[in-house]
Amino acid sequence: MQLDNASVAQLREWESQLTEQYQAILAKKLNLDLTRGKPSAEQLNLSDAMDGLLQGNYIAADGTDTRNYGGLDGLPEAKQLGANIMDVDAANVLVGGNSSLTLMFQVMLTAYQFGLKDSASAWKNEGDVKFLCPVPGYDRHYTVCEQLGIKMINVPMTSTGPDMDVVESFIKADSSIKGMWCVPKYSNPTGVVYSDETVERIAKLGQIASANFRVFWDNAYSVHDLSPNAPKLASILEATRRHGTEDSVVQFASTSKITHAGSGVAFVAASAANLAGFKKFLNSCTIGPDKVNQIRHTRFLPTKDALMAHMGKHAELLNPRFDAVLTALGKAFDGTDLGAWEKPVGGYFVSFDTRKGCAKETVRLAAEAGVKLTPAGATYPYGKDPEDRNIRIAPSVPTVPEVVGAMEVFVTCVKLASVKQQLASLA
Amino acid sequence: MQLDNASVAQLREWESQLTEQYQAILAKKLNLDLTRGKPSAEQLNLSDAMDGLLQGNYIAADGTDTRNYGGLDGLPEAKQLGANIMDVDAANVLVGGNSSLTLMFQVMLTAYQFGLKDSASAWKNEGDVKFLCPVPGYDRHYTVCEQLGIKMINVPMTSTGPDMDVVESFIKADSSIKGMWCVPKYSNPTGVVYSDETVERIAKLGQIASANFRVFWDNAYSVHDLSPNAPKLASILEATRRHGTEDSVVQFASTSKITHAGSGVAFVAASAANLAGFKKFLNSCTIGPDKVNQIRHTRFLPTKDALMAHMGKHAELLNPRFDAVLTALGKAFDGTDLGAWEKPVGGYFVSFDTRKGCAKETVRLAAEAGVKLTPAGATYPYGKDPEDRNIRIAPSVPTVPEVVGAMEVFVTCVKLASVKQQLASLA
Known part of the structure; x- marks a missing residue:
């Protein structure tokens, strides 16, 4: 036809x-x-063995009693699980509750309202705030921006990721652009994996963007390969370190499509400065995440191989x-x-x-x-x-x-x- | 001496x-x-049997597969658990994640930034926002106000609750007062239980306060009696219904000091209008709460008697x-x-x-x-x-x-x- x-x-x-x-x-x-x-x-049946896995042992490797309050940024072994999923260092990981979307909202709220660095760095101080949205993309990302009154600008997706010529020219032309949404591996919905060149160019955006620019790197499908010969996503963390732009990217992931959806553990990976800014915010709204669920997950998926x-x-x-x-x-x-x-x-x-x-x-x-x-x-x-x-x-x-x-x-x-x-x- | x-x-x-x-x-x-x-x-040992309790049965009473996404406001049986704890109707309960403090922050953020009714009702539209704080009180409540830039005014605690003469005169004199913190039963830290008269007068504050006034009723110790002859807290929900002020109070509780602290289930109880406004906000930042943990709790504490x-x-x-x-x-x-x-x-x-x-x-x-x-x-x-x-x-x-x-x-x-x-x- x-x-x-x-x-x-x-x-x-x-x-x-x-x-x-x-x-x-x-x-x-x-x-x-x-x-x-x-x-x-x-x-979901694949993870049913998680219930009952603890066998009365609620103590984490570092001696933490997971049944009690505290531990704002998660257990060390849960950070390692996040590191295994996101292909980053455990030191860069913060472990949240059951929802990476909540973490994305919270990080964006912090950046917009309170500042990830300090109150002077809050986006709201600069009037209009815009975000680049590779399209088609994930509707829940857009809802976060809409809730906070952040204007969204479409950027076309290609088979190697967002059209980086368009991205770079928008950013150079408009200092009110404060970030970009990315689903870098098996992008929702196109299924594209960002090419090495795309990752490299995104890592360099921090050099041309206005202050406090943040890429929201939602690596929701990082280990969700359909084939053992899966394409490998280049490390954005390493690339930003090479380019001196480590603060310009915040990464997200969760176990929702690994174990039980909505009853899993979510992660942020970011620079030490971004994590410190975010933890300051978190301290105002929680005593800490569900550590019993964290240890349940780390016992179920103790190594990268098991994962x-x-x-x-x-x-x-x-x-x-x-x-x-x-x-x-x-x-x-x-x-x-x-x-x-x-x-x-x-x-x-x-x-x-x-x-x-x-x-x-x-x-x-x-x-x-x-x-x-x-x-x-x-x-x-x-x-x-x-x-x-x-x-x-x-x-x-x-x-x-x-x-x-x-x-x-x-x-x-x-x-x-x-x-x-x-x-x-x-x- | x-x-x-x-x-x-x-x-x-x-x-x-x-x-x-x-x-x-x-x-x-x-x-x-x-x-x-x-x-x-x-x-904490008292609740260790929760792990393994599900025995492979993850299906809620209404047929919901708790292992999958969705259910923004919680399972029906989890609402009933919240109702048992807070002494309210299940229809007034929304079930959150592991932290009532997070729910308090989120409700206050919604009231301040987005409006619990609509965007016109947001406190931020009115410039200065103040909150009454019975003292001594709970430091984490104050942190929430500080994070949002809400000014706090001390109100003395008495052996029957906050000094209501002071509360009423502040509210009549200053329309920028948008709410009050309360820990009505075994108040943190004085241990006082609000008298029936105090509850009644708090329920009537909505009649004299400025628009969008909200009492944050943190019923953290509602079932934490040290004696079977525990004093009974009057129902603020019933009192507000009698006085036509149902929207003026939002209640909170959690299982944190019932089962495992920080790994429990948290609840909001509020009027239909407040719940609708809050759910609109929640929809922007989560797909839903951890329903597996909800069902784990409802199987462990199936009735008020068991609780x-x-x-x-x-x-x-x-x-x-x-x-x-x-x-x-x-x-x-x-x-x-x-x-x-x-x-x-x-x-x-x-x-x-x-x-x-x-x-x-x-x-x-x-x-x-x-x-x-x-x-x-x-x-x-x-x-x-x-x-x-x-x-x-x-x-x-x-x-x-x-x-x-x-x-x-x-x-x-x-x-x-x-x-x-x-x-x-x-x-």
Whole structure:
């Protein structure tokens, strides 16, 4: 199928065939869901042994009784778990509660309202504050900015990460830009891994950006490989050390898609100065994190090898689901002008770009046919995809046959929406 | 001992005797600690069975898989646990993470920065914001206000709660007062339980206060009775309903001093409007709380009876420690003019008021003699006890013989500091 050069007659014929296919799907009264970027019950089962693991031993390696108050920045062994996940030094890690999103909010609140360095460094002192958002991206990042009144600027994603020419020119032109969101490995939703050159250029942004610039490096999928030959993400921490910009990046991760989602442990990795500023804030709002849950996690995943073996089991469950999505997309759209997508080898999503102006209609058609997709636009700041193209596909929760069934609906809806729109544009 | 009427010669004699006693204590090279308002290891043991309790059953009563994301305001059975602790309806409860202090910070941040009702209701719109702080009180409450730049005004505590005449006159005179901290049962540190009249008058503050006034009702010790005949705290929720002021109070509690401190579950109880405003904020910074820990707690403490039976075991461990403190104080100071104290029948503290200007010196003398006390002034906003009188005694962690030993030192230091100061004042 090539719509751009198709005649009206050809388009009409396709429209008629696709409408027939779509009607047949409607008759099936499906109820499938590709919206949720969360682990399946089978994946969660992998960590059920955590309950009861402590066997009455609540004492950490350094003698800390994890059952009592204190320890604002986490147990040493929990810092090491964070270091294993994020590929950083344990000394740079602070261990939080159950949510990396909460840590991101708290660090951004600190930077905006109180200052990560001191009160003079607070972004709010400078009036307008803007953040660069590689798009498509993660809607919860945007919500954090919106809550704090930080304006968001779209930056296009490429197959090697954010378009760094655009990033650098924005930053040089506008000193109110105080940071950028990044999901550097298996980016949500495109699945892209930032190239070494991209990581290098991001590490150097601190040299050209205005004071108190911070990259929020959400390494949510750092160990979420679908293959043992996974691409390796360059170390942003090492790169910033080389360039003297260590304070310009704050990293985040959690065990939410490693053990039990929402009942895990979250981490910040940052320079000593950033950690000190953040801990000053934390001290105003907590006595300390849940250390029992920390020790439960460190006993369950005591080494990097144990961690990677555990992630291998997730991959076994996720791989056939990703295969089902990518096979369906390839079969339907290879060699066509109906859409574009990356082929992720990790993470939780496949991101599909329709022809201009077809995403909303595709999502609507799929919903009517009983297949829920993430709302079109959700992957853009303010929910506004300026070209109405991007759709996020999340295949982890449904069974493989369900993914296959949902993708049949999806490709039909993409085709039908595309053909109708092309016909309308020629009318 | 009555210092006010004592002659200089008598004071000199006492000084000499007390100095001798103090020197004897110094020679013992003690190392005791009365600073920490946290459970002892024995108390923590009471909840060790929580680990392994789930036996592979992670499904909540309503079918929720607690191992996965979601459920911003908590499981129904966890709301009921909160309701059992706080003596409110489950419908008014939101279940948070491990820390009620974090919930207090978040609710105050929401009220200050974003508005609990809407953005127009944010306190920051009104310039100066002030909070009433019954003193002595809890230092972590003051830190929250300080972090947000909210000015604190001292209100004296009485044996029935905050001095309500003072509270009401402040509120009538100053519309920038936006709330008040309260620890209504076994107040930190005085151990006082607010009288029915105090609760009633606090419930009516919403009628005389300026818009968006909120009492922060930190019911941290609601079930922490030392006796089965514990005093009953009147229901502030019911009282506010009667007076049409339900939005003017937000309540907090946690299981931190019920199960494992810092690894428990925290709760907010509030009106539907306040909960809606707070959830809007929460949605910007978390996917949801740790529901596995919630279900772990609800299985461990499934009913109010189970909860109270569990608290009875805490009381068995705490009672001899409180007895040791109160016996020592009574023996040393009954009938003297050296100090005043309440006799708490619950909570974690005994609060002792020295003669004016003697608290710091008492704490210093005790520290030199190897007995750590909470720094004098810590129970006041900005760390400033204007009369330098209050000292917080926390007897839960040391053994009973240690409490006895520490109190011997304490009373000697109080006496020595008092006599020296009286001598100086006569010089």
